[in-house]
Amino acid sequence: MSDDLDLVLASSAENVPVVRQAVRGLLDAAAVRDQLAGDVLLAVTEACTNVVRHAYREAAAPGEIEITASSDGRRLVIAVRDRGCGLTPRIDSPGLGLGLPVIAAVSDRMEVHDVDGGGTLVTMEFALAQSDDGAG
Amino acid sequence: MSDDLDLVLASSAENVPVVRQAVRGLLDAAAVRDQLAGDVLLAVTEACTNVVRHAYREAAAPGEIEITASSDGRRLVIAVRDRGCGLTPRIDSPGLGLGLPVIAAVSDRMEVHDVDGGGTLVTMEFALAQSDDGAG
């Protein structure tokens, strides 16, 4: 499984559509369309939004979002990583608390992992409709 | 890695403390104490609460919660499974949206997985303090 996308951007609201556009290019190239493509774009957007909103809220300087995507033709795995404060709940979150459940709902598997040295890694996996016989 | 706990209970609020007590027995036996023990009990409670509150909300009859826990001495893995509606976000949730983030915050890894045939599997992993030399 090789990395199909490896992107590092400043953690800012302006970069959320940039990430989505990069992932859309990948999906187009892989002929992933319709609801599956839309679900992937939604999940990636939610994960990046969480980084921008939460990960660096106590940091002196804004940090980065790292996005990798890879596929073996059967599954698409997208990872969104930050080097922020680590995932903690917030009763006073400005959001509706829909981000993680939206990701979990549209993906087949969502994983939230602590990052060594601080930060959060959110991994999302999607089953791709199989068009040929590639073995797992 | 063998199953140290395998419990199936009706999905009801009354059974949430029962699950916690069963997991506490396991932690006591493994000499897991203090904050780590508290975090495990909190995460398990949150996962079971989500099953009771959400998983069977559209079901004709209440279903079951299945809890398994296993440890290789280095890591404790707890899985909470239901056969309900699958994880979907709810703008009108009666909760504060803290369950999943609390689990993610206190565990080292949280995974949300669709269950074949319907339902949700939430897996939580905790690193155990190592008291001897058992290899991974």
Add this chain to the structure above:
Amino acid sequence: MTLPTIQLEPDPRGLVVVALAGEHDLSSAEALRESLVEAARSPGMVVDLDMAEFVDSSILGVLVQAFRDARESGRGFVLVMGDQTPAPVRRVVSLTRLDHVLPTLPDRQAALAAALVPTAPVDNE
């Protein structure tokens, strides 16, 4: 990528239509919030999603807040969304059950008529 636009269209009855087009996410959420505050100076507003190609949960959060404000101040608030709305928008709205929480109609004219009436909750458990 289609850039997000937000258009405020006054209605002869004094209502305001807030029409979203393109892709909306955190990068346009604050502009949307400000537009909805502006629109809340009228007795009722309609938020039209028919030309929106993408919205995420940060946008839904802004809409829910505007709806709550409208309910509290006794103004009308109606969302326009229907079969003609782009599929990604319909998907996130139905996934989150937004259309069970906000008054939602498939047609702008019907929505305008409904927005003349102060907001009451659709469904709140």
Add this chain to the structure above:
Amino acid sequence: MTLPTIQLEPDPRGLVVVALAGEHDLSSAEALRESLVEAARSPGMVVDLDMAEFVDSSILGVLVQAFRDARESGRGFVLVMGDQTPAPVRRVVSLTRLDHVLPTLPDRQAALAAALVPTAPVDNE
């Protein structure tokens, strides 16, 4: 397992202390909600967590709702939690930053004095 109890203790000034003991979760959340509604008939309440051995997010949700109701109706609401409170309770409160959202004091007497004053938000971003 320590069974959950909820005790309502009237105070000479007309306030009510709601004292939780044991382990509280979804199985006692509805009883707690009812007790807090009962306590809200007084001009101010103190919720004392010092004897609570466990609380989860469903209990925090009930506390936050009671706090919001108190704020809306101009009643006092103060939480008691400090170094003497069992560690699992302190852990979930600080993890979720509940003590940044609800007025929280380490001592019941101080909390009672504070609960005589109508609730104002501590911190709301």
